Amino acid sequence: MTRKALSAAQLALLDAAGRGDADAVRAALARGADPGTRDADGRTPLLRAALADHVAVARVLVAAGADVNARDDRQDSPWLATGVTGSVAMMRALLPGGPDVTLTNRFGGVSVIPASERGHVAYVRAVLAETGIDVNHVNRLGWTALLEAVILGDGGGTHQAVVEVLLAAGADPLLPDADGVTARAHAERRGFEGIAGVLRAAER
Structure with missing residues (x-):
């Protein structure tokens, strides 16, 4: 330009x-x-x-x-x-x-999605509490913030905390990716037992 x-x-x-x-x-x-x-x-x-x-x-x-x-x-x-x-x-x-808060990046994601991927727990909590951002927004990859936290996260305590915050804010644990795979299934495939357990409980 x-x-x-x-x-x-x-x-x-x-x-x-x-x-x-x-x-x-x-x-x-x-x-x-x-x-x-x-x-x-x-x-x-x-x-x-x-x-x-x-x-x-x-x-x-x-x-x-x-x-x-x-x-x-x-x-x-x-x-x-x-x-x-x-x-x-x-x-x-x-x-x-x-x-x-509906503005999207080049991947079609709102701000809470990259924050979830990176494990920014305090930010995820604050942006969900203080704005009307859509916790279930789906980006161009077919991923929500919840899916991104599992798929691109490391499965540790920080990403588990992000998952818990997202769920508490209304994230749908049953919303699958573009291939029909849920966040729990991704967590189980990657051996993230702590996160998988949180997601199993949320699905009930």
Whole structure:
């Protein structure tokens, strides 16, 4: 995608956001830099801040009207980035900006899905409790957050905790993947006995 050359203020804003320098971000904004400025990869200052978990910078940018849903060339957005990083503080910093919790990444997943895969227990709990995100959303691979936690997780205590949080929030244990295989069946195949036991109990 061809983009216009950036002004000194815009470049300073992008750099400051990526470094986590909230004062420099304020200065760049005061010089007229647009919070919607994009770098060569389509990343806004807010996305740069979200990826690096610079919460103070994110608060400044959100207050300045930065779009929490603006996606880059890879279809990542500040909101979606929180599911990857697992930062509850960043998630909460973005909430005043009105995140679209139905927004999907390049795999067709909402933020709770990558968070479940990565074992971000606190994030999964918070995003389910504090937003209307769909716990049973199915991505392009045919996986829900529950399926992803089992299929791509390591079967340990952290992923078991994610499974328990998802189930408590209404995740359907009987919703299968695109091949008709349930989360419990995947857990049993992989030898994840603890998770399989939790899922068996949830199926009753």
